[in-house]
Amino acid sequence: MTETSEAAPAAEDARPVPPAAPHRIHRAWFVAAVTFVTIIGAAAFRSLPGLLIDPLHAEFQWSRGTIGLAVSINLALYGLTAPFAAALMDRFGIRRVVAVALTVIAVGSGLTVWMTAAWQLLLCWGLLVGLGSGSMALAFAATVTNRWFTERKGLVTGILTAASASGQLIFLPVLSWIVTEHS
Secondary structure, three states: OOOOOOOOOOOOOOOOOOOOOOOOOOHHHHHHHHHHHHHHHHHHHHHHHHOOHHHHHHHHOOOHHHHHHHHHHHHHHHHHHHHHHHHHHHHHOHHHHHHHHHHHHHHHHHHHHHOOOHHHHHHHHHHHHHHHHHHOOHHHHHHHHHHHOOOOHHHHHHHHHHHHHHHHHHHHHHHHHHHHHHO
């Protein structure tokens, strides 16, 4: 019997190692960017009624207390809705809950064009915009962070938490100028 040994692969079988692929941005960062923009928009809508107190009082002769009640309902629902929105995101998915929340914000703010009575302000801005923007609160940021990131959770949580303040910082001066110039 002759002893056989494995021969080294022939030179023609040796393939060159392909160059490393260029570093691509993971799609989780795109999800975080969309979440950031969404939270900025929700924050802008949530903070708008404070600017509209005087124009609403002048236009409809509603008391500042009535307008303040709508703002209070909005803020209360903003805080109370977040835990339930997080549970709904776990059960039905982030996309569905966010789509419904953005639709509720759009309907609530869109209906204000036709409001003529104080109860309509309470319904549109207090209830609808409060529920919608509350669903886009910090629970949304935490859910996205926990689902999409294993590393850099602290960084992403900080960025998404800053989105709410950034929305007010970006939009309040612009909205204030619009209210001042066009009321």
